[in-house]
Amino acid sequence: MTRTTEPILHVDLDAFYASVEVLKDPSLAGRPVVVGGAGPRGVVMSASYEARAYGVRNAMPAVRARRLCPEAVFLPPDFEAYRSHSNRFREILLGVTPLVEPIALDEAFLDVGGAVMLFGPPERIAERIRREVRGEVGVACSVGVGPSKLVAKLASRRAKPDGLVVVRAGEVETFLDPLPARAIWGIGEKTMETLSRLGVRTVGDLARTPPAVLGRVIGEQHANDLIRLARGVDDRPVVAYEAPKSVSHEETFASDLDAEEDLFREALALCGNVAARLRKDGFRARTIVLKVRLANFTTLTRSRTLSAPTDVASEIYRVARELYRGLPGARRRVRLLGVQATGLVPAGAEQLALLRGERRRDVEVALDRIERRFGPGAARPAALLDRRGDGR
Amino acid sequence: MKFRCDRDDLSEALQTVQRGVSSRPGIPALTGVLMQVAPEGTLTLTTTDLEVSARLTIGVEAQEEGVALVPARLLGDTVKSLSDAPVEFEADQAQARIRCAAYEGALRLLPAEDFPALQPPSGIRVSVEAARFAEGVGQVARAASRDEARPVLTGVLLEVSREGLTLVSTDSYRLAVRELVATAGGEARAIVPERAMSEAGRAAGGMDKGDVELFVDESQVSFEIGNLTLTSRLIEGEFPNYRQLLPEAYESRLTVSRQQLIDAVHRVGLFARDTSPVRLEFNALGVKLSSSSPDLGQAVEAVEARYEGEDLTAAFNPTYLADGLAAASGETVRLEVRDGLKPGVVRGESDDFTYLVMPVRLPTPVG
Numbered sequence: 209m210t211r212t213t214e215p216i217l218h219v220d221l222d223a224f225y226a227s228v229e230v231l232k233d234p235s236l237a238g239r240p241v242v243v244g245g246a247g248p249r250g251v252v253m254s255a256s257y258e259a260r261a262y263g264v265r266n267a268m269p270a271v272r273a274r275r276l277c278p279e280a281v282f283l284p285p286d287f288e289a290y291r292s293h294s295n296r297f298r299e300i301l302l303g304v305t306p307l308v309e310p311i312a313l314d315e316a317f318l319d320v321g322g323a324v325m326l327f328g329p330p331e332r333i334a335e336r337i338r339r340e341v342r343g344e345v346g347v348a349c350s351v352g353v354g355p356s357k358l359v360a361k362l363a364s365r366r367a368k369p370d371g372l373v374v375v376r377a378g379e380v381e382t383f384l385d386p387l388p389a390r391a392i393w394g395i396g397e398k399t400m401e402t403l404s405r406l407g408v409r410t411v412g413d414l415a416r417t418p419p420a421v422l423g424r425v426i427g428e429q430h431a432n433d434l435i436r437l438a439r440g441v442d443d444r445p446v447v448a449y450e451a452p453k454s455v456s457h458e459e460t461f462a463s464d465l466d467a468e469e470d471l472f473r474e475a476l477a478l479c480g481n482v483a484a485r486l487r488k489d490g491f492r493a494r495t496i497v498l499k500v501r502l503a504n505f506t507t508l509t510r511s512r513t514l515s516a517p518t519d520v521a522s523e524i525y526r527v528a529r530e531l532y533r534g535l536p537g538a539r540r541r542v543r544l545l546g547v548q549a550t551g552l553v554p555a556g557a558e559q560l561a562l563l564r565g566e567r568r569r570d571v572e573v574a575l576d577r578i579e580r581r582f583g584p585g586a587a588r589p590a591a592l593l594d595r596r597g598d599g600r
Numbered sequence: 601m602k603f604r605c606d607r608d609d610l611s612e613a614l615q616t617v618q619r620g621v622s623s624r625p626g627i628p629a630l631t632g633v634l635m636q637v638a639p640e641g642t643l644t645l646t647t648t649d650l651e652v653s654a655r656l657t658i659g660v661e662a663q664e665e666g667v668a669l670v671p672a673r674l675l676g677d678t679v680k681s682l683s684d685a686p687v688e689f690e691a692d693q694a695q696a697r698i699r700c701a702a703y704e705g706a707l708r709l710l711p712a713e714d715f716p717a718l719q720p721p722s723g724i725r726v727s728v729e730a731a732r733f734a735e736g737v738g739q740v741a742r743a744a745s746r747d748e749a750r751p752v753l754t755g756v757l758l759e760v761s762r763e764g765l766t767l768v769s770t771d772s773y774r775l776a777v778r779e780l781v782a783t784a785g786g787e788a789r790a791i792v793p794e795r796a797m798s799e800a801g802r803a804a805g806g807m808d809k810g811d812v813e814l815f816v817d818e819s820q821v822s823f824e825i826g827n828l829t830l831t832s833r834l835i836e837g838e839f840p841n842y843r844q845l846l847p848e849a850y851e852s853r854l855t856v857s858r859q860q861l862i863d864a865v866h867r868v869g870l871f872a873r874d875t876s877p878v879r880l881e882f883n884a885l886g887v888k889l890s891s892s893s894p895d896l897g898q899a900v901e902a903v904e905a906r907y908e909g910e911d912l913t914a915a916f917n918p919t920y921l922a923d924g925l926a927a928a929s930g931e932t933v934r935l936e937v938r939d940g941l942k943p944g945v946v947r948g949e950s951d952d953f954t955y956l957v958m959p960v961r962l963p964t965p966v967g
Contacts, residue, residue, distance in 0.1 A: 288962060292876070292892055515747040557877055559917060560958040562943060563772040563840050
């Protein structure tokens with residue numbers, strides 16, 4: 209069996225937003241392009257390599273970037289386009305291995321420990337990814353290969369732009385030692401200041417610092433973590449992201465409910481939670497499932513598929529209520545109620561509606577915003593105001 | 601009963617009465633076509649699914665009057681496949697015999713007494729030119745909703761006034777309004793299932809000239825179109841107040857070749873999926889359409905046109921937009937826009953048709 213000691217890849221698209229803008233408008237090719245927020249407080253989100261030559265960097269105030277490079281083309285971000293290119297990027301990675309951990313639209317870790325049996329050694333996989341990304345996404349990317357996430361990430365930085373750097377397990381020390389200590393994750397300006405006072409400048413310096421000495425200044429735990437990383441010890445696994453298949457909320461009642469209005473009120477709350485979750489994660493559901501467990505533990509489930517996927521609570525609630533009314537029997541005592549949304553599709557861009565009834569979503573989005581600001585339950589449907597268990 | 605007739609006449613008539621009516625009504629008697637021969641030489645065919653019913657009278661050589669309920673599908677298929685020769689039809693209590701050239705068939709009948717009695721046309725009478733009516737139905741029908749969850753929107757609103765007849769439909773994402781010149785005996789509002797409306801429009805489109813007569817009462821509408829009468833139950837409920845949705849004139853207006861824009865929307869729209877729209881960038885040169893999809897690719901097309909207004913961008917579902925452009929009449933079409941969040945308005949060369957289409961919200965730029 210083929211084994212590799214350098215199974216981790218870090219793939220990073222080069223100047224991603226700016227590169228996509230060039231794809232959208234090829235006349236920008238070869239010119240300094242800066243993507244960022246407009247206005248006096250806007251910052252640079254992405255700069256083409258031509259702009260970087262003038263000293264323009266990410267996160268720099270746009271005003272400053274303009275001063276450094278007045279001839280640059282400044283553009284507002286077009287996340288729709290970035291997302292769609294990013295999706296293709298992700299598909300290419302998933303064509304190599306399911307073990308893909310996306311970090312951002314333009315960046316991901318891969319664990320190719322198993323994929324090497326199919327596609328050959330990691331460096332060959334890296335070349336294949338670089339080729340496909342260039343061919344199909346139209347953007348250059350840099351890949352770092354190493355035994356750990358830390359090393360792979362630092363290697364891809366070294367590889368930029370448009371390159372590949374492989375750091376073998378036996379070379380980790382030589383690779384890391386000369387790097388500035390700041391290269392290690394978790395070392396910000398503050399920690400760096402402290403380290404400088406101890407005479408620690410490079411990763412190598414850090415690796416050789418006795419933990420006890422560093423622990424006294426920045427705390428034992430933090431010190432141990434940093435020193436381990438500086439020695440190239442990083443065993444965090446690549447965690448594959450899986451799109452959720454469904455979103456559900458259910459509640460077992462303290463005492464069984466039998467009045468329809470009480471049940472519907474609970475259902476309304478559950479639907480609100482499900483819809484808020486869908487909106488937060490950027491999905492819409494095609495199918496709504498209602499689960500009802502009776503006092504005698506019989507569990508009934510009913511589902512309905514909608515004509516158009518939704519992330520609106522009032523819509524989910526309407527379906528849940530109809531499903532409930534369609535259950536056999538008249539009076540029932542309910543122990544548990546559950547609402548599940550499945551058949552999830554990415555929400556994508558939002559089709560606006562003419563009719564007020566359809567604008568229910570706007571109301572719910574406004575509620576999301578209120579809750580984010582003032583905490584859960586800060587605003588909710590009037591029907592839920594005197595809900596039991598609120599400790600009113 | 602017994603009659604003789606031309607194969608084509610009978611075949612066409614059977615197809616007409618079967619079209620508007622559900623083919624799976626669930627009640628055996630409703631799978632039949634009721635055939636009535638009158639001594640003066642007419643054959644009347646009636647079908648119904650209780651929602652919509654169709655009644656058509658043609659001239660035949662009547663030999664014996666009477667009534668028979670014949671399985672509609674089998675009869676229709678049979679007559680359609682007969683050779684081009686006179687058809688002889690004869691029915692007793694149990695079966696119907698069909699003879700044509702060397703062919704002879706016997707169809708089991710359904711009990712005619714099970715066929716429901718239908719309400720004759722009644723209510724306010726409206727006359728409208730058939731060709732205009734057919735055109736109007738074609739313009740609005742596409743905008744009706746297919747979502748049974750909101751029954752009201754699955755219908756076409758008929759608004760009858762002394763001045764004329766207005767046809768309106770909306771699925772809440774777009775709205776189509778067509779005003780027709782008509783003479784009416786009063787005022788009325790009725791929501792007609794889109795299926796019945798389209799069938800009436802289609803039948804009216806087949807008329808060379810003349811008027812369609814509508815009869816609107818509380819619960820049903822009838823369309824008398826030549827020798828065909830289509831009757832439909834109405835959809836109950838309140839149709840949205842569409843007048844308040846119609847915006848006053850916009851300042852930004854694109855005047856463009858209708859066909860050119862339709863073609864461009866179609867071509868560029870091939871890259872748009874459920875959730876990704878076609879983007880329209882309006883500027884002094886005209887309009888630039890673009891669309892992209894992560895797994896398919898992207899397309900851009902610029903259409904030269906006259907544009908009065910500030911540069912702006914709006915995105916639309918390509919199907920909704922193309923439906924509106926196709927429904928408008930004339931060589932050129934006007935597309936009025938305000939911003940990326942207000943409805944776009946499509947108008948043809950005449951002022952009697954208005955189509956509103958809501959945009960797709962583009963992600964808001966940060967900063």
